[in-house]
Amino acid sequence: MSSLSIFLSIIAALFIGAMSPGPSFVLVSRIAMSRSRLDGLAAALGMGVGGVAFSVLALAGLTTLLSHFGWLYLGLKVAGGAYLVFIAFRIWRGAREPLHVGDAGSDRRALGRSFTTALLTQISNPKTIVVYASIFAALLPKAVPLGLFLAVPIGVFAVEAGWYAVVALAFSATHPRRLYLAAKTSIDRVAGTVMAGLGVQLVTSGLAGR
Template identity: 55%
Template sequence: MMDSIVPYLGPIGLIFLALMAGAVSPGPSFVQVARIAVSRSRADGLAAALGMGLGALVFAALALAGLQALLAALPGVYMALKVIGGLYLMWIAFHIWRGARHPLEMSGDDPGAARRTIQHSFRQALVTQLSNPKIVVVYSSVFAALLPAQFPLPAAALVLAGVLVMETGWYAVVAVVLSSAVPRAAYLRCKTAVDRTAAAAMGLLGLRLVATAHTV
């Protein structure tokens, strides 16, 4: 199996570099993981990182399956996905803004509460990642530009595994750094301002997604 992958390691490496550049750029996924890690716990942040990684894996698999061609043939479907995704991001922003002045609820020593917040953080991150259909265009564009015409299944599996590890790993780094003592203490001191800044960024990203829904 490795012999069938070796000739494709060069293009796969370029694909990972291109996708990594997109992953580290600021966006709704970064805002969500950062806020979860700072406002909840490191475990919540890591759960959110896994949610982001799985969301990216879904988009990568769809891109490899040729979803971009389907969306190009059905522009109305793509427009609807962008509107729904943008509205979801604005809904998140509204709730973050509304709760900005509320004190942070700590799970304390209750393991059941901790598990519930971790599960919620995972679901919230996964849905946030899936709410941005433009990611499938990014993945499809990168794959179209860099993948050879003939691409064996083992090489495709390696790409998907790499996407999961890369996206989860990047957001795990974000979660670990921002859940450390100093960033967390700073957040607790400035919770209202930080939450409203995050809400504004999330809302603007959602508004931009809706406003550009008519474009590909």
């Protein structure tokens, strides 16, 4: 199997995974609707950077380390779940607050917050690195060529940032934003509930594995 075939197989598998609904999708779509298109794109960039971090860690063999030190993986699951619950609490708490949206209102500080929140949400789920590592273990040769080692993180960034950029552009359009503003309280509470549910599931699965 050539390096190009391996690369394309990895990217295709990760793209399918990126399109699966989860906390990242919930967060990026809400940021795009509630803040601005630029904020949504900043969040997409954060998702891309988080994906690169996971790919580098997987290539470096972190999964092997986690398999030898189960308590470390469980700790990461609990911490990641707790962070998702924290984000859910903030969304729920602000559900009734009035909102003014518009691309003109996005400054560097706001864009930085959108980027950071997305990045932390992306890397808060340790299950993602297991997915990355599983795909890499199944498709990468034992001796990874340098070109492939360098190309994979770039491809991962393109997949993660590209997909969530599409999500951001779609949900920051006029019609989705109008619908969001008309039902902000309900949508935020649903989003908060989904995020909290994912976080609690991560925490309980971590504690159950003790």
